Amino acid sequence: xxxxGFGAAVAASxxxxxxxxxxxxxxxxxxxxxxxxxxxxxxxAAAAGQSMGPLAGVPFAVKNLIDIAGLAxxxxxxxxxxxxxxxxxxxxxxxxxxxGAILVGALNMGEYAYDFTGENCHYGASRNPxxxxxxxxxxxxxxxxxxxxxxxxxxxxxxxxxxxxVPASFCGIFGLKPTYGRLSRAGSFPFxxxxxxxxPLARTTRELAVAYDAxxxxxxxxxxxxxxxxxxxxxxxxxxxxxxxxxRAGGYFRAGASDQxxxxxxxxxxxxxxxxxxxxxxxxxxxxxxxxxTASEGAALHLARxxxxxxxxxxxxxxxxxxxxxxxxxxxxxxxxxxxxxQGAVLRLFDEIxxxxxxxxxxxxxxxxxxxLALDGREVPLRPNIGIYTQPLSFVGLPVVAVPVPLAGGxxxxxxxxxxPWREDVALxxxxxxxxxxxxxxxxxxx
Amino acid sequence: MNETAGxxxxxxxxxxxxxxxxxxxxxxxxxxxxxxxxxxxLAHARxxxxxxxxxxSEPASVFTA
Numbered sequence: 001x002x003x004x005g006f007g008a009a010v011a012a013s014x015x016x017x018x019x020x021x022x023x024x025x026x027x028x029x030x031x032x033x034x035x036x037x038x039x040x041x042x043x044x045a046a047a048a049g050q051s052m053g054p055l056a057g058v059p060f061a062v063k064n065l066i067d068i069a070g071l072a073x074x075x076x077x078x079x080x081x082x083x084x085x086x087x088x089x090x091x092x093x094x095x096x097x098x099x100g101a102i103l104v105g106a107l108n109m110g111e112y113a114y115d116f117t118g119e120n121c122h123y124g125a126s127r128n129p130x131x132x133x134x135x136x137x138x139x140x141x142x143x144x145x146x147x148x149x150x151x152x153x154x155x156x157x158x159x160x161x162x163x164x165x166v167p168a169s170f171c172g173i174f175g176l177k178p179t180y181g182r183l184s185r186a187g188s189f190p191f192x193x194x195x196x197x198x199x200p201l202a203r204t205t206r207e208l209a210v211a212y213d214a215x216x217x218x219x220x221x222x223x224x225x226x227x228x229x230x231x232x233x234x235x236x237x238x239x240x241x242x243x244x245x246x247x248r249a250g251g252y253f254r255a256g257a258s259d260q261x262x263x264x265x266x267x268x269x270x271x272x273x274x275x276x277x278x279x280x281x282x283x284x285x286x287x288x289x290x291x292x293x294t295a296s297e298g299a300a301l302h303l304a305r306x307x308x309x310x311x312x313x314x315x316x317x318x319x320x321x322x323x324x325x326x327x328x329x330x331x332x333x334x335x336x337x338x339x340x341x342x343q344g345a346v347l348r349l350f351d352e353i354x355x356x357x358x359x360x361x362x363x364x365x366x367x368x369x370x371x372x373l374a375l376d377g378r379e380v381p382l383r384p385n386i387g388i389y390t391q392p393l394s395f396v397g398l399p400v401v402a403v404p405v406p407l408a409g410g411x412x413x414x415x416x417x418x419x420x421p422w423r424e425d426v427a428l429x430x431x432x433x434x435x436x437x438x439x440x441x442x443x444x445x446x447x
Numbered sequence: 448m449n450e451t452a453g454x455x456x457x458x459x460x461x462x463x464x465x466x467x468x469x470x471x472x473x474x475x476x477x478x479x480x481x482x483x484x485x486x487x488x489l490a491h492a493r494x495x496x497x498x499x500x501x502x503x504s505e506p507a508s509v510f511t512a
Contacts (some may be wrong), residue, residue, distance in 0.1 A: 194507075285498055288491035295488045307470050319477055323484035326465040331492035336506035338495050343507060384487065396507075 006039040006046070006057040010102055013059040017104065017151050024127045026136075026146040028064050029071055030105040035059065038102045054210050054234075056100030060154040063140050064106040065113060066090045066198070067187035075189040076111040076139065078122045079305055079312050090187030091222070092156060092198055092215045099214040104152060107142030111314040113158055113191040114298055114321065115139040116166050116386035117368075121314045125368045128171055130411055130445045134365040137170035137386065139163040140201070144171035147201050150444050154202050154211055158188065160195045161290055162360075162390025165416060168201055168402035169360035172412025173442045174208045174431065175201045179421045180397025182228075183212075186221030192297045193224065195290065195394060203442040205431040208401070209234040212424065233425040237432040241272065244426060249358040249418075250277035252284050253389055256376040260413050261359040264405035268415045269357055271439040272430060278356060281345045286392040289335035289342070291384070295324030296332040316383065343396040350420040355430060359389045360402045360414030393418055401427040403440040415440075450486055458482045 014032050021027050042056060062068065065075040067086035074080045093103060108126045110118060118126035118141020126141030128134040129149035136144040140157025144167025147155050157164040159177040168175030176199045183198050190196055200211040216230035248269045254262065269275070280286075299306070299321045302313075306325065310318055349356070362375060366382060373382040393400055398421060402414040419426040434440040450458065462481055466473050473481065 288494040291491045319480035320484045335495050337504040339507035
């Protein structure tokens with residue numbers, strides 16, 4: 001970018017946010033002054049001949065459970081408005097800015113991340129850029145809407161049970177949920193610590209990979225962050241997929257999927273030559289165990305707030321949390337034991353394959369306000385069931401890239417590319433291959 | 448989830464006692480949703496509990512010393 005180009009780029013992004021966020025409701029705060037200052041500093045550095053980072057001048061925004069110095073970290077809640085402003089940026093914000101990215105704001109989300117819809121009774125629903133009557137998915141709803149709508153090319157979200165992959169699917173963009181422990185969560189508001197991940201959403205595989213590379217590395221501020229050196233992937237995207245053994249998940253991962261979800265999955269599988277179908281052992285039970293742990297540990301996190309300010313919660317979240325508080329500990333302990341068994345069973349699959357494919361969501365984006373979902377011929381509550389295909393995978397921390405498949409009807413849907421732990425490179429190479437072949441992509445929605 | 452009348456009564460009693468013991472006050476209009484979610488969670492927990500695990504099974508903890 002030319003000298004003074006960063007300031008102009010940021011001005012354009014801020015203008016787009018001002019215009020388009022009125023209909024998308026993706027942002028809860030816009031950090032315009034900070035963004036202009038960062039851009040001016042970058043312009044000055046460029047004028048002085050300093051080298052620029054790989055994300056120089058790229059505007060980005062973060063789910064509002066990620067700390068931004070000077071702003072209260074809302075986590076989608078009304079209650080956290082009363083918190084003091086964050087004293088410092090989250091680690092991932094600092095790492096992105098260190099390579100030149102420019103923070104432009106904080107993004108809407110489902111309250112306390114206990115959400116797959118992107119709806120929020122306090123701040124309004126995030127709206128899907130492909131059809132604003134429809135959900136973005138959640139809980140990183142603003143992250144999905146902001147990137148899909150072209151307000152920013154890059155956003156950060158969090159994913160406990162699917163909250164990056166669901167909005168990526170509904171909004172038709174790329175999302176990366178890395179291996180558990182790969183990216184630092186320091187400076188983010190938690191939900192279920194043994195399941196929480198942070199990760200990027202973007203319009204291309206390459207942007208996803210560049211951001212991911214910039215954010216890798218140990219962080220003593222997050223006890224779960226792995227002591228692994230960074231393993232950059234961007235330069236490996238072009239390696240292709242020759243020699244990779246790819247399968248598609250059957251059984252549980254096909255039952256309940258809509259025709260659109262199956263068509264997307266089958267199209268991606270055909271493009272990758274993934275003819276082999278594998279069974280993920282006990283996937284339904286894994287989803288059940290993730291559900292139980294989430295309900296219980298999420299409730300434990302919020303127990304004091306549930307006692308003191310229950311009326312200030314989003315009712316859809318509060319009622320689930322109160323129910324979670326009542327779950328007997330013996331049942332939760334059993335779920336944690338099952339988790340170990342399941343992890344072993346899933347890891348053995350990777351003796352014979354390098355990656356497998358699964359739907360990201362059972363359907364395209366539902367209408368905002370929709371309460372039920374047709375699943376396997378039954379009407380079931382929508383909220384807890386959007387994540388049926390994401391939960392069994394994050395439950396054991398596998399890295400997943402959600403890739404967007406544009407459908408003829410206009411609404412996109414995602415497919416999950418799932419790799420072995422610490423092999424984000426495999427999933428991203430497959431994503432790049434599909435994108436280059438035109439099978440997946442994130443075109444801007446037609447106005 | 449289709450509960451029998453007996454299960455519904457058990458859940459209602461459990462919610463009343465549990466929320467009281469945990470110091471949670473709930474409004475009457477919240478009750479049905481809490482019962483629905485608790486019933487679903489317990490059904491999931493039963494499915495997990497039905498899986499045979501050895502007594503020596505270790506939980507998947509994230510704590511490392």
